Amino acid sequence: MDKIKTAILGGAGYTAGELIRLLVNHPKAEIVFVQSTSNQGNKITDVHSGLTGETNLTFTGTVENLDNIDALFLCSAHGDSRKFFADHKVPERIKIIDLSMDYRHRETAEGFIYGLPELNRGKIYKARRIANPGCFATAIQLALLPLAAAGKLTNEIHIQAITGSTGAGVKQLSTTQFSWRNNNISIYKPFTHQHLKEITESLSQLQPSITQQINLIPVRGDFPRGIFTIIYTDTELSSDTANNIYRDFYKDSAFTFITDANPDLKQVVNTNKCLIHIEKHGNKLLILSLIDNLLKGASGQAVQNFNLMFGLEEKTGLMLKSSGF
Numbered sequence: 641m642d643k644i645k646t647a648i649l650g651g652a653g654y655t656a657g658e659l660i661r662l663l664v665n666h667p668k669a670e671i672v673f674v675q676s677t678s679n680q681g682n683k684i685t686d687v688h689s690g691l692t693g694e695t696n697l698t699f700t701g702t703v704e705n706l707d708n709i710d711a712l713f714l715c716s717a718h719g720d721s722r723k724f725f726a727d728h729k730v731p732e733r734i735k736i737i738d739l740s741m742d743y744r745h746r747e748t749a750e751g752f753i754y755g756l757p758e759l760n761r762g763k764i765y766k767a768r769r770i771a772n773p774g775c776f777a778t779a780i781q782l783a784l785l786p787l788a789a790a791g792k793l794t795n796e797i798h799i800q801a802i803t804g805s806t807g808a809g810v811k812q813l814s815t816t817q818f819s820w821r822n823n824n825i826s827i828y829k830p831f832t833h834q835h836l837k838e839i840t841e842s843l844s845q846l847q848p849s850i851t852q853q854i855n856l857i858p859v860r861g862d863f864p865r866g867i868f869t870i871i872y873t874d875t876e877l878s879s880d881t882a883n884n885i886y887r888d889f890y891k892d893s894a895f896t897f898i899t900d901a902n903p904d905l906k907q908v909v910n911t912n913k914c915l916i917h918i919e920k921h922g923n924k925l926l927i928l929s930l931i932d933n934l935l936k937g938a939s940g941q942a943v944q945n946f947n948l949m950f951g952l953e954e955k956t957g958l959m960l961k962s963s964g965f
Contacts, residue, residue, distance in 0.1 A: 655739055662939060662957055680702075721738045735946075744777075764948045772941055780839050797855065803859070804865040806933060807865075836856055872927070879918070897916070914930065
């Protein structure tokens with residue numbers, strides 16, 4: 641099989657940097673161009689210094705000839721994907737993976753398939769356009785999908801989700817500066833985070849009758865990357881039954897695993913894994929869900945979707961080991 645020719649738009653951000661890292665080491669992918677309006681003519685390694693020695697590409701300032709590529713990744717800011725499609729005619733044969741939130745919701749999908757493999761694998765195989773899920777949405781959905789599939793989300797759901805500073809993007813904000821973030825913690829967008837809508841849509845896909853309130857408190861963590869999600873809900877399920885539901889749901893999953901041991905964040909950072917741990921306390925089911933926000937929560941999942949769309953083994957280019965220490 642010839643190399644699959646790929647291109648990336650919006651190449652200067654964190655998710656693009658991770659995507660370039662994955663694709664330059666992917667045995668079936670070849671990067672044709674990486675676009676960045678603000679970095680035209682600069683070497684990719686001037687921005688993503690961790691790629692020194694791995695690529696000699698420079699950023700293009702404009703979109704090059706789309707006839708020369710097979711797959712297009714959109715890593716631009718939210719809203720820019722719609723602008724791109726308004727300004728460019730994209731050949732029908734090109735497969736597209738959009739990492740923005742522009743096409744994630746049902747009423748705005750415009751032919752895009754929601755790209756959570758654990759939910760829509762069969763549709764992703766046949767898709768031409770994929771809306772890559774959000775990072776919080778990925779961690780939370782993976783924690784709750786088995787219960788929804790079993791029709792067991794019957795009570796209010798409480799979530800505290802702690803994210804690293806890279807979740808806010810590469811643009812400098814007061815809440816991402818080291819002097820503010822170090823030895824600090826804060827909440828933001830309580831009960832109103834934008835990922836709640838895609839979470840609700842995915843859960844209702846498996847449990848159409850769901851009406852339960854989902855209470856999400858996002859927390860800014862004192863670390864650069866990763867999401868640690870803590871969820872609890874009342875249930876009549878026993879611990880054994882709940883664990884069996886989860887293990888059966890994810891028995892064929894390439895990257896989502898149930899662990900009996902209480903997990904820590906370093907086990908998933910720099911991997912495309914999601915680790916899930918379940919405990920029963922009285923009538924409450926406690927669910928921990930951990931991912932790397934830049935990989936399983938963004939670029940790793942994008943490559944996972946890329947593999948599925950092109951009929952490759954799902955784990956291709958994604959066999960990454962966590963540092964663990």
